[in-house]
Amino acid sequence: MSTITNSIFTPETAARFDHLVTLYPVKRSALVPMLLYAQDEVGYVSDAVVAEIAQRLDLLELDVRNVLSYYSMLRTKPAGRYNVQVCTNISCMLRGGYEILDHCKHKLGIGHKEVTADGVFSLEEVECIGACCWAPAMQVNYDFHDNLTTVKVDEIIETYRAGKGKDVK
Amino acid sequence: MPTLVSHPDEVKVISRRFGQGAADIDRYLELDGYKAVQKAIAEGPDWIINVMKASGLRGRGGAGFPTGLKWSFVPKQSEKPKYVLVNGDESEPGTCKDHVIFLHDPHAIVEGTMIAGLAIGAKMGFIYLRGEYRYLLKIVEKAVADAYAKGFLGKNIFGSGIDFDIVTQSGAGAYEVGEESALMESLEGKRGVPRIKPPFPAVVGLYGGPTVINNAETIASVPHILLMGGEEYAKIGSERNGGTRLFGISGHVERPGVYELPMGYNLKKAIYDVAGGIKDGKKLKAVVPGGSSCPVLLPEEIDVGLDFDQMGKAGTMLGSGGIVVLDETVSIVEFALRTISFYQHESCGWCIPCREGTDWIKKTMTRIYNGGGNKKDAANIQYLAENMMGRTFCPLGDAAAMPTLGFIKKFRKEFEEYIEGNKAGTPIITVQQLVGAH
């Protein structure tokens, strides 16, 4: 049973949030993961998400926004259904990360933090994602793809386009 | 999915269970899992701390502080609850070792957390993973849930009368949160801005209670140390640097990967033998030996042992163990610019030397890179970096200044020639790309 009436989240997520706040000595500790899980469901951190999370954690919306603006994975605008995040940090840069990024830009016809017209893909250049020894690497949503080549990237993108990509949440 | 590599010179302690299905709790139990924690319960906190001290294990996050000593700083009596916090916010560029531990041996982290809790008298531990590691978080969450299901966690663990709980936590993207006080802020649901020290976390940490914060690799080493004995573990490594370490070798090598080598192993051998030498038979130009914040080494400087002290003597740091290898084609101006762009992007803006310093160094390097540098620029970069050192709240300022100083001092000529229009190396990044994300 959700403690919030008229939750904007699915019953599963609402129940998960009810449980999450009980785990910590202080409720507020649930804030960062909660924002991320809410984003996974809604697609971005909308005003309604901020309002409900503030209510759940007994915080001001301002407190929530203050935290929200700090974390780079949290966004206040929708991304594509599949957010392609290409690492160009040092290890990836040395193994062709920029080439992969450029290839994605051309293939998808969008730039950094842009979304395709059909809303299926968005693209982001990101900092090190902890896959340096298998560079160049990228993530599509939460899934890692490594030892990339432009050919491999094409295959990966087509797999997602066909709705057959993995999607860990 | 990360590929596992191996080399005959490896000494497999932490990686002993890699590739053996140990994420499954029953398999972990077959491979001596949860034996160390039972031994820890039987022998008690003083014994644990003594074994850890004897092991010579030093923090694998990068600072290299002796783990046993760190644990011994936590006051025995405390009005507020004590906590263990595992730092799995791995985000130092060039570093992916914790990634492999979470994937292949998550129970070692769970068990290590329990042992740290027993040692300091905490009843609760947190395992914090960076937000990008969602698939790994799921693996760790399952490990924790399975440990609860078997009764290893929760009330009265292994009939000891001691309760211990573990909560897993996801970050949401912020390099800065890897710093221990910023990590606590994040876990308390705040912006990941560092706290001023003192007080140190061992006295006032999470929720105001005494807290031990250890890197994931440090924690994963603990059960092995307890089973093999502190002295045995210490023997594997070099003087004052006990045991083994996971080294992630990346960049221009033939066989990049995460290798477990004894502390003190020769860096040159690690690159040429273990990782198969420079890719495509090219010549070596430079090595960034322990993640992007470590000062660069020249080819003639890499005949050195990989431990905290020897690397310090060589004028750099062991850092996170992420060894990044650069071949002759790399433009150091470009590489240095990419490095500072990262720190400028990640600087939280809380203190001025870091916020302004990273920004001005980046601007100056960008100008040089674009062909508009002037003669004083190299000296200016050095001046800026020197004035950041030791003047910031948290280590991010130093992390940005140290590599910058390394590049500008050791490759001064390359910078100056670049300014004069004689550009060494093959550029990778276009001017347009530079204005992109960072």
Ligand code: FES
């Ligand atoms: S540098 Fe790209 S994953 Fe680490």
